[in-house]
Amino acid sequence: MLSYAIWLAGLVLETVLIVRAVQGRFLGRYPFFYSYLASVLLRSLALVPVFRWRPDIYPQAYWYSQFLLVLLGCGVVWEIYRTALSGFPGAARMAQNVLPFLFVLSFSRVFVKAWNSGHWVPGFTPLETERDLRIVQAALLAGLIALLAFYVVPIGRNLKGMIIGFSFFLGTSLIHLTARDYFGEAFQRAWGYIQPLAYLAVLGIWLIALWFYSPAPEPEPASRLELDYQARLAGTRRQLRLARSHLARTMKP
Amino acid sequence: MIPALYFVLPGVALLIALVIWRTSAMARRFSCEEYFSDQDYAPLSGPDYSCLQLGPKIFDPTDSAFVARETSAHFARRFREERTLLALQWLNQIRRHTNFFMRIHAKAARSNADLRVQDELALGFDFLLFQLTIGILYCAVWLRGPFHAVRLVRYSLAAGRHFDGLTRDLRSAAPSFVADPVVVAAEPPRRNRSAASG
Numbered sequence: 001m002l003s004y005a006i007w008l009a010g011l012v013l014e015t016v017l018i019v020r021a022v023q024g025r026f027l028g029r030y031p032f033f034y035s036y037l038a039s040v041l042l043r044s045l046a047l048v049p050v051f052r053w054r055p056d057i058y059p060q061a062y063w064y065s066q067f068l069l070v071l072l073g074c075g076v077v078w079e080i081y082r083t084a085l086s087g088f089p090g091a092a093r094m095a096q097n098v099l100p101f102l103f104v105l106s107f108s109r110v111f112v113k114a115w116n117s118g119h120w121v122p123g124f125t126p127l128e129t130e131r132d133l134r135i136v137q138a139a140l141l142a143g144l145i146a147l148l149a150f151y152v153v154p155i156g157r158n159l160k161g162m163i164i165g166f167s168f169f170l171g172t173s174l175i176h177l178t179a180r181d182y183f184g185e186a187f188q189r190a191w192g193y194i195q196p197l198a199y200l201a202v203l204g205i206w207l208i209a210l211w212f213y214s215p216a217p218e219p220e221p222a223s224r225l226e227l228d229y230q231a232r233l234a235g236t237r238r239q240l241r242l243a244r245s246h247l248a249r250t251m252k253p
Numbered sequence: 254m255i256p257a258l259y260f261v262l263p264g265v266a267l268l269i270a271l272v273i274w275r276t277s278a279m280a281r282r283f284s285c286e287e288y289f290s291d292q293d294y295a296p297l298s299g300p301d302y303s304c305l306q307l308g309p310k311i312f313d314p315t316d317s318a319f320v321a322r323e324t325s326a327h328f329a330r331r332f333r334e335e336r337t338l339l340a341l342q343w344l345n346q347i348r349r350h351t352n353f354f355m356r357i358h359a360k361a362a363r364s365n366a367d368l369r370v371q372d373e374l375a376l377g378f379d380f381l382l383f384q385l386t387i388g389i390l391y392c393a394v395w396l397r398g399p400f401h402a403v404r405l406v407r408y409s410l411a412a413g414r415h416f417d418g419l420t421r422d423l424r425s426a427a428p429s430f431v432a433d434p435v436v437v438a439a440e441p442p443r444r445n446r447s448a449a450s451g
Contacts, residue, residue: 090368097370131260138263142270149274150377151363152356167271174264181260219364229365233372236358240379243305243351247386250308251406 006196007044013203014041017210026158026213030083032075033162037206039072063126070133073166077140080163084148084155087219090229091151099143106139131177138170156216161209165202172198304346311340314400333398340399341391348387355380 014037021027027034043065050061081099085092110132145163148155155163176198180191317336321329358376362368393402 088363089366091363093366093368094370094373135260135263138267142263142267145267145270145274149270151359153363164271164275167267171264171268171271174267175261178260178264229361229367232358232361233376236354236376237379239354240351240376240383243347244383246305246308246347247390250312251403251410252309 003192003196006193006200010196010200010203011041011044013200013207014044017203017207020207020211024213029213029215030079030158030162032072032079036069036072036076039069043069059126063130066126066130067133070130070137073134073137074140076162076166077137077144080141080159080166081144084144084153084159084216087216088151088153091147091153094151095144095147098147099140102139102143103136106136110136127177127181131174131181134170134173134177138174141167141170154217154219157214158210159216161206165205165209168205169199169202304343305350308343308347311336311343312399312403314403317400333400336400337394337398340394340402344387344391344394348384351380351383 017037018027018034018041021030021034047058047061047065051058081095085095113132141163145167147153148163173195176191176194180187317329317333320332324332362373390402390406393405397405
């Protein structure tokens with residue numbers, strides 16, 4: 001009964017999110033995010049008749065549709081990157097170099113596993129495969145968060161909510177997918193509640209953040225300091241050297 | 254259990270990154286916006302410079318030795334505790350100093366299309382190394398006090414220099430090791446030649 005109520009609450013929250021975006025006319029601003037949300041909603045509804053009338057094919061239907069959602073999740077990460085860094089060419093250039101590196105690093109593991117499996121499937125189980133693909137998403141999102149934090153990129157309420165929600169979702173997914181894989185059937189009952197509850201919390205975060213359209217603040221006009229990058233770089237290096245020399249002088253015998 | 258922990262790690266790391274990002278965002282924004290409101294080079298005063306000069310005095314054990322010699326053990330202990338707090342404060346100050354300039358740099362770099370990735374990575378690496386040094390030193394001071402920490406650093410530096418010297422000696426000795434077999438290999442024909450000429 002409780003799991004049914006959680007499932008229903010999830011459907012309601014997803015519908016409200018999409019309806020709010022349509023009402024506020026900002027659905028097109030975040031196409032990947034809302035495609036992802038709509039896909040989750042449609043998948044949940046489409047799986048009901050399968051579960052009721054063809055329970056034998058339900059696991060396959062669930063996991064194949066899940067992979068589609070994981071791919072759409074990668075699109076959400078890309079959308080966050082594109083929207084957040086659109087007004088910051090310097091930070092975007094760093095992201096263009098750092099994120100592909102992180103992608104290759106994390107995806108090479110999935111690729112090697114798929115190569116060795118003989119069936120071109122990375123994991124022994126669908127659960128393991130989903131976890132591996134979620135690790136790729138988590139690596140990309142962690143890299144993006146690191147860049148946003150380092151370059152102090154101002155982002156709007158919508159994007160902030162998307163990042164917090166999606167990070168929370170990925171973090172908890174990795175933890176409970178691993179727990180499910182490690183403890184096996186013993187964890188199944190708890191997993192049945194933990195996963196939907198975590199997703200419900202994520203939907204709550206998204207609902208608060210995306211209740212109305214709130215774009216990222218416009219970047220301020222570049223100051224003299226920002227235009228002269230080489231001078232700034234040299235200045236920062238000088239300050240770092242100065243601090244290091246203070247430290248060295250203190251420690252010198 | 255260990256492989257399972259390996260898979261949990263990225264998830265936990267992502268959650269921690271998220272928390273750090275959100276908690277540091279407010280403080281960062283405040284100091285940066287304040288600085289950039291002037292939009293000029295002029296206000297590059299940054300944090301308090303004068304206290305950075307005090308480092309050698311704070312870490313100097315001379316007055317602590319004097320206090321230990323001339324006063325009671327209780328007073329000397331209190332003196333060392335106070336000095337530890339002062340040393341930690343100084344380390345915090347030097348860290349704030351570099352953080353301040355890195356934040357200004359980041360804000361200048363983020364909007365600049367001329368940014369060079371190699372330069373940014375090199376600067377980031379230098380900054381990370383400096384932060385790591387400060388962090389280790391902070392732990393050492395917190396655990397053992399400033400005077401022991403300095404002794405530890407000096408000992409490490411001396412050990413480093415010693416190993417560096419050893420490596421250099423080995424390297425300078427290496428050509429003779431390499432040359433010897435060549436000489437040995439080259440010698441017989443020479444001897445043969447001399448024998449033939451003789």
